[in-house]
Amino acid sequence: MxxxxxxxxxxxxxxxxxxxxxxxxxxxxxxxxxxxxxxxxxxxxxxxxxxxxxxxxxxxxxxxxxxxxxxxxxxxxxxxxxxxxxxxxxxxxxxxxxxxxxxxxxIPPKVVFPIEAFKISKNVPYSYEDILNFITQRKNLLISGGTGSGKTSLLNTLLKQIDTNERIVIIQDSPELKSSNINQTSILVDKKDTGTFTYQDAIDAATRLFPERLILGELDTRNTLMSLRLNNTGHAGTISTVHANSAEDALYAMNLNIRFERDISDKTITEYISRAIDYIIQIERNKLTNEREIVEILDLKHYVNNCNDEEELNSKNIQSLLTKLVQGETK
CATH class of the missing domain: 3.30.450.90 (Beta-Lactamase)
Structure with missing residues (x-):
């Protein structure tokens, strides 16, 4: 330097x-x-x-x-x-x-918090043990929340639960994720796709690095479709984050990200996402107490299988989210 x-x-x-x-x-x-x-x-x-x-x-x-x-x-x-x-x-x-x-x-936290540092809302039917078991069971997880809600802090906490003998590959555009695994490759991509090393380059490289787990720092319009494709081709135990105000909004945000790349029907995309991700964990920061709180855990496969009303999966939901985005209601 x-x-x-x-x-x-x-x-x-x-x-x-x-x-x-x-x-x-x-x-x-x-x-x-x-x-x-x-x-x-x-x-x-x-x-x-x-x-x-x-x-x-x-x-x-x-x-x-x-x-x-x-x-x-x-x-x-x-x-x-x-x-x-x-x-x-x-x-x-x-x-x-x-x-x-x-x-x-x-300024991110200088320590990795224990899972108990994240409060679980009373209406969430999962325990700390359940969340940690998601890691050992190699479930694909998406952590959703607004800016400053604690998404990255929770992701770092979950990284501690991965068997230290596993080989992991981390892809991020800011060096925020910490893993104690010795056998790891941490890839840093350019923040803008005008750079020389993009998410496409990183994900293409990652598939050839023989990862047992792939950790992607944040899903956005540049990487959502590629990431989900990896999850659907045998890469279990992945963890990513996304900006959204609820677990449902996270689903629609991914839907929108994909539609920026491909013209695919909403229902097809939602079903594809549900095959790639097992649980969406929604986290919020309580502005009064500064506590980070897990307010929702959505079993995505169960949720999609029980959405019998096609209205919930059609373009009206996307239009509703677009309206929120335009009006500044969704971060």
Whole structure:
């Protein structure tokens, strides 16, 4: 790593080391907002070190180190700080209205939590033992939730339950997943498909790496269909995440992701998904207590088999979700 970039990163170190820190947000020079244990400070913190030149140099050197560009033509930077799993999302001032900066730095938990750290809602008919058994039984799992709900934290917790003798292959676009398995290959793809190493490249490579388990960090329009195809061709015990507000919305979100790639009927896609995924685990963050809570576990095969009403599987559901997306109701 460039020595100057390392010095620039050190400016943020006291915030990274703050116990319980979740996120750093910078909107103007010499000020920042810090989220600790899920709660933001009401007024910005003042820091003389965060001068305009320092912040600009940080973003430019970070982009260069990651072989990206950050300028008027490339106005969005999505990457991570070298040597860490801290995600950085920044927008160039030419993409902003009346402000010079929009910098978000996500600080993941420094420890892997025990499964008991995730509360199970009373209406969920599964226990911690049941969830852990999903791993040993090699069920294909999808963890669903909104931004900051704890999806990646729960995935890391479940990774601890995998037999350490198994060979696993991890594919992600941010270095957030942690496994203690010695026989593992962790693949980092470009965040944008304009990059030189895409999800298609990574998944093609992964199938030739003889994985006993394939872990895919997050499903989106770039990888959903490819991932489900792998699940349907003998790759059991996979775990992935998706952004959705409920288990049903996760199903429809995958449906939409696939329809961006292929024109396939809704019912066909839903049945295909149900063959590839066994359970959808929905997780939420309680904003009052900051607890991460498992609020729903959907047995997908049982759910689809019992959907006798074709209205639940037709395009009206997709149109409903599209409307929510347009109105900003679904993250």
């Amino acid at each position: 460039n020595r100057l970039l390392n010095n620039l990163i050190q400016v943020f170190d006291k915030y990274f080391q703050t116990p319980g820190a979740n996120e750093v947000v910078i909107l103007k020079e010499k000020e920042l907002f810090l989220c600790v244990n899920g709660k933001w400070n009401e007024l910005p913190l003042h820091d003389e070190q965060l001068k305009k030149e320092v912040l600009n140099d940080f973003l430019i050197f970070l982009a260069n180190d990651r072989e990206q560009q950050f300028n008027k033509k490339n106005r969005s930077l999505s990457t991570s700080i070298p040597g860490t799993n801290y995600r950085v999302q920044a927008l160039h001032k030419t993409a902003l209205n009346g402000q010079d900066f929009s910098i978000n730095i996500r």
